[in-house]
Amino acid sequence: MPEAIELRGLTRWYGKRRGVIDLEADVHEGEVFGFLGPNGAGKTTTIRMLLGLIRSSSGAARILGLDPWTDAAALHRRLAHLGSDPGYLGDMNAASLLDYLGALRGLPRGAWRRFAERLELDPSVPVRKLSRGNRQKVGVVQVFMGREPLLVMDEPSTGLDPLMQREFLALVAEARAEGRTVFLSSHNLPEVERACDRVAIIREGRLVKIATVVALVGDHTRSVNLVLGSPAPEGAFALPGVTVLSSTGQDVHLMVRGDVNALIGRLGDLDVRDIAISTPDVEDLFFRYYEGTVAGSEKRDLTPEQPEVVHGEAPR
Amino acid sequence: MIGLAFRLELHRSRVIAVGLAIVVLLYGGLIAALYPILLANTAMIEDYMKLFPKEIMAGFGMTGSLADPGIFFTTYIGSFLWPVVAAIAAIVLATRPSAADADRGWADVVLATPLTRSRHLGAGILGQVVVLAALAFVTVGGVLGVGALVGAGFDTGRFLAAGGVLWLFGCGMAGVTSLAAVITLSRGAAAAVTAGLLIAMYLLNIVAQVQPDLAWLGGLSAFRYAGVGALIDRGTVDWVGVGVFAVVAVAGWAASLVLFRRRDLLP
Numbered sequence: 001m002p003e004a005i006e007l008r009g010l011t012r013w014y015g016k017r018r019g020v021i022d023l024e025a026d027v028h029e030g031e032v033f034g035f036l037g038p039n040g041a042g043k044t045t046t047i048r049m050l051l052g053l054i055r056s057s058s059g060a061a062r063i064l065g066l067d068p069w070t071d072a073a074a075l076h077r078r079l080a081h082l083g084s085d086p087g088y089l090g091d092m093n094a095a096s097l098l099d100y101l102g103a104l105r106g107l108p109r110g111a112w113r114r115f116a117e118r119l120e121l122d123p124s125v126p127v128r129k130l131s132r133g134n135r136q137k138v139g140v141v142q143v144f145m146g147r148e149p150l151l152v153m154d155e156p157s158t159g160l161d162p163l164m165q166r167e168f169l170a171l172v173a174e175a176r177a178e179g180r181t182v183f184l185s186s187h188n189l190p191e192v193e194r195a196c197d198r199v200a201i202i203r204e205g206r207l208v209k210i211a212t213v214v215a216l217v218g219d220h221t222r223s224v225n226l227v228l229g230s231p232a233p234e235g236a237f238a239l240p241g242v243t244v245l246s247s248t249g250q251d252v253h254l255m256v257r258g259d260v261n262a263l264i265g266r267l268g269d270l271d272v273r274d275i276a277i278s279t280p281d282v283e284d285l286f287f288r289y290y291e292g293t294v295a296g297s298e299k300r301d302l303t304p305e306q307p308e309v310v311h312g313e314a315p316r
Numbered sequence: 317m318i319g320l321a322f323r324l325e326l327h328r329s330r331v332i333a334v335g336l337a338i339v340v341l342l343y344g345g346l347i348a349a350l351y352p353i354l355l356a357n358t359a360m361i362e363d364y365m366k367l368f369p370k371e372i373m374a375g376f377g378m379t380g381s382l383a384d385p386g387i388f389f390t391t392y393i394g395s396f397l398w399p400v401v402a403a404i405a406a407i408v409l410a411t412r413p414s415a416a417d418a419d420r421g422w423a424d425v426v427l428a429t430p431l432t433r434s435r436h437l438g439a440g441i442l443g444q445v446v447v448l449a450a451l452a453f454v455t456v457g458g459v460l461g462v463g464a465l466v467g468a469g470f471d472t473g474r475f476l477a478a479g480g481v482l483w484l485f486g487c488g489m490a491g492v493t494s495l496a497a498v499i500t501l502s503r504g505a506a507a508a509v510t511a512g513l514l515i516a517m518y519l520l521n522i523v524a525q526v527q528p529d530l531a532w533l534g535g536l537s538a539f540r541y542a543g544v545g546a547l548i549d550r551g552t553v554d555w556v557g558v559g560v561f562a563v564v565a566v567a568g569w570a571a572s573l574v575l576f577r578r579r580d581l582l583p
Contacts, residue, residue: 051428054580073432081428087421089328103320104429152428 004029004150004181005050009059012045019045020205022059027183027198029149032176034196034213035185042205043185044084047154050183051081064150080105082143084155084185086135090128094138097127098145105146115141118167133159144171151175154185169195223278224254224263229271236270239263317431321439325413326446332408333447336401337454344458347392351385351468358383379545385470386478386548389459394482394544398455402486403514405448410493411503413440414572418501418581427581437498437576441569444490452483474551478544481554484561485542489514491568498572501582514538 005027012019020042027033037043048054050063052072061068066075088097098112116123121137130138136159143151157168165188172195175182186192192199193213200210209216228250237244241257250273256263260277267275354361361382365373373379380387413436417423426436456479463470489510497506517537524534534540541557 048424048581051424053424053427054582073430076428077430079428081424083421083424083428085421086425087417087423088425089422100320100324101425101429104317104426104431106430 002029003027003062004031004064005033005183006062007046007059008061010046010049010056010061011058012042012049012054013057018042018205019057020049020202023202023207025200025207025210027181029181030176030179031197032172032182032184032195034192034199035183035202036187036189036192036199037185037202038187041202043202044154045205046202047081047083047152047183047185050152051079052076077105078148079150079152080143080146080148082139082151082153082156084158086139086142088127088135088138091126093124093126094121094130094141095123097138098123098142101142102145105148107146112141112145115144115171118171119164131159133161133164136160137164140168140171144175148180150181150183152183155188156184156186157188157191165191221255221257222260224256225276225278226252226254226267226270226272227274228252229273232270236266237263239266318435318439318442321426321431321436322442325439325443328412329409329443329447332405333450336405336451340397340401340451340455341458343397344393344455345462347388348459348462348468348470349466351388351463352466354388355383355468379543380549384545384549385468386474386545386550389475389478389548390543390545393455393459394478394542395539398452398482398485399489399514399518399539399542401451401455402448402482402489403510405451406444406486406489406493407503407507407510409440409444409447410490411497411506413437414494414576415497415501415503415506419503423581433577434573437494437573441490441494441572444494445487448486448490449483452479452486455479455482471548474548477553478547481542481544481547481558481561484558484565485538487565488538488561488568491565491572493568494572495568495575498576498579501579 003026005025007023007025010023011021023046035043035046045054049056049061050068052068052075055069063075064078066078068075092100094116095112098116099109102109102111112123116137119137119141121134121141125134127135127138136157140156140160143153143156157165160168169191172182172184176197182195184192184195196213198210198212199216201208231249232247232252237252237254239262241259242263243255243257244252245255246253254263358381365382382388382391414423417426417436423436427433456475460470460472460475462468492513493506493510496509497503500506500509518539520533521537521539524531524537524540538561541554541560543554543557546552546554
């Protein structure tokens with residue numbers, strides 16, 4: 001698969017201060033690639049290098065086959081960018097601003113209109129009078145209104161209300177369906193989980209993990225809480241990958257790593273009254289890699305307040 | 317594409333341009349309205365002016381009689397109002413495409429489009445050229461217009477030529493400011509450089525006039541070349557001054573364009 005973005009040992013120092021170090025990654029054409037990390041991890045530095053706004057200290061980046069520093073003009077005809085807090089000119093209204101940016105990209109006047117309607121953006125209001133969320137809508141409209149094959153977005157849905165976040169995710173899905181590549185930097189983890197095919201986690205300037213969201217979630221532990229009709233026999237949960245975290249007779253709390261089939265088979269032999277299985281979301285995984293302490297993250301994985309919880313009767 | 321950016325640049329400059337135009341128009345008009353009174357009381361005013369150190373007066377371009385239109389214009393406009401107005405315009409306009417836009421994030425927005433850095437900054441430079449030309453024209457126009465109303469008898473052609481020198485002086489300041497802004501990416505630092513240079517050159521010009529053995533220092537001061545008294549009164553063009561301002565302006569802008577294309581843009 002051709003690569004939309006290739007990072008090879010990409011490094012940036014600000015004097016003695018770390019920007020990013022030795023980034024190695026490929027973003028495939030047509031995929032939605034999430035770039036996760038907290039403030040200061042190096043996300044924006046990476047994006048600024050991808051856009052040719054700053055140079056790398058060492059290493060290289062190729063974007064759509066082009067060097068972002070030396071081929072910036074050619075590259076910018078093929079990508080659209082949305083910054084985390086775009087410095088739009090406050091005295092222009094959204095319509096004028098979007099027409100101007102559209103004209104620079106060779107788009108006809110009003111190319112933004114249908115996107116503004118979808119996001120319920122009033123284009124007649126001066127940008128300085130817009131709320132944070134509405135300013136962000138201007139940015140979302142601006143990035144999607146063209147036909148560029150690569151979209152680079154830094155915290156794109158910050159400030160959007162849940163309905164608009166859903167609309168934003170729909171726009172991302174449409175872009176992917178059209179074969180466009182989306183590079184999405186975020187710390188909105190549920191959004192990344194829902195939007196992205198693959199995720200890279202950056203920690204203190206270094207990439208610590210790149211994987212598909214499915215693989216990232218699937219490879220990790222699940223928390224299983226059981227309510228039994230009668231206490232389980234001794235050694236009932238002595239199965240590969242299963243650890244008993246607590247057992248108070250009829251209430252059992254397990255941690256399961258990897259394949260859950262063996263456990264499900266064993267539950268058929270027990271009098272299970274209730275079961276709750278919590279799968280880790282990207283947020284848990286992000287904290288795992290960011291904190292760098294497996295034990296700490298496993299505690300997180302095992303907390304009962306997980307967003308994806310399956311309740312129901314176990315097979316008998 | 318540079319046309320689009322240039323039109324936006326003019327749009328963004330309208331407040332500062334109109335504000336400064338009103339100032340120069342009102343001030344120039346007022347001064348011109350007073351010219352006939354000054355002419356009628358030349359002897360008395362010259363006696364009064366003798367009370368002040370002649371070096372300071374020379375620093376303001378008062379090297380002859382205020383009754384001479386050239387000395388009059390240089391004293392009140394060329395060496396006083398215009399450097400201040402041009403410096404304000406230069407600082408606001410010449411720091412905007414680089415330092416200010418990088419700081420506010422607008423540079424990130426437009427420079428991620430097919431608009432190149434050179435075209436973005438080039439549009440800004442064109443904006444400076446046009447706005448400074450308009451301000452110089454309005455400055456001279458105000459004096460000429462009110463002068464005509466009060467029968468001052470100003471020579472339109474020579475005053476317009478003086479406006480050209482004022483414009484070049486402003487362009488020189490804008491070129492230097494633009495370069496400082498690109499180097500520092502700080503509007504405050506670039507403003508300090510421009511204001512500092514202006515004050516230093518003003519003082520240099522005074523020192524050069526006070527100390528005959530340091531007269532050569534005057535050649536380093538823009539104020540040496542900014543006087544348009546001889547041009548208005550005798551029709552003599554200071555081509556060295558014109559050349560210095562033009563070279564400084566073009567060199568400053570050209571260096572800005574080269575450096576801006578090569579440097580990291582950090583907010």
